[in-house]
Amino acid sequence: MTTTTLTPAAGRIVQLALQHFADRGYDAASLNDIAVSAGIKKASLYAHFASKDDLYTAVLNHALKSEQDYVSAQFAVPPNGQAPGERYIDNLQRRYSDSCALRFLLRAAFYPPATIEQSVKSGFEEYLAGIRARFQTSLESAYPVVGQNVDLLAEAYLALIDSLHVELIYGNDEGYLRRLDALRQLIKVVGVPLLTGVSRG
Numbered sequence: 001m002t003t004t005t006l007t008p009a010a011g012r013i014v015q016l017a018l019q020h021f022a023d024r025g026y027d028a029a030s031l032n033d034i035a036v037s038a039g040i041k042k043a044s045l046y047a048h049f050a051s052k053d054d055l056y057t058a059v060l061n062h063a064l065k066s067e068q069d070y071v072s073a074q075f076a077v078p079p080n081g082q083a084p085g086e087r088y089i090d091n092l093q094r095r096y097s098d099s100c101a102l103r104f105l106l107r108a109a110f111y112p113p114a115t116i117e118q119s120v121k122s123g124f125e126e127y128l129a130g131i132r133a134r135f136q137t138s139l140e141s142a143y144p145v146v147g148q149n150v151d152l153l154a155e156a157y158l159a160l161i162d163s164l165h166v167e168l169i170y171g172n173d174e175g176y177l178r179r180l181d182a183l184r185q186l187i188k189v190v191g192v193p194l195l196t197g198v199s200r201g
Helices: 008-028 031-038 052-076 086-098 100-110 114-142 147-170 173-200
Strands: none
Touching: 008 031, 008 052, 008 100, 031 052, 052 086, 052 100, 052 114, 086 100, 086 114, 086 147, 086 173, 100 114, 100 147, 114 147, 147 173
């Protein structure tokens, strides 16, 4: 992720563009509509961003930072009886509803603009790697003897997150909740015995 310091005016445009891109996607979002929202003329956008791709990239970097901070905050909360990573999963659907940044990121990842596809993919992969690393750290803290299974469990957790992402994008609330419940049951059936088996070893 490339971070650049934006002027206050450019930062405000990025915030407004985030909503447009999250709701409409890259192709349907209009620079003119974004400019109108910002109270400026479309030509004035080019004083801050050289192109639509340039603005989209700035929005991507902003959304990545926002969601990376959110992930860090979620995993920083003491577990309070929850399994490692459970809090983040429990709050994922609410976060998707509340956060333009997450809606933007998932839409960007599933429908990346062809002209900047590689930077979108690399940014999203970095975001997922951050979730994986946070989960792995919390897992090792909760189960210090998890040992060689930590990579397997971290990959499995990321697969769960990816499955929920797919349901958020393509499914509906009922489908999401059904899949979430199934994943919770799977964790109980497979995950807990695996962890307790490791701890006895």
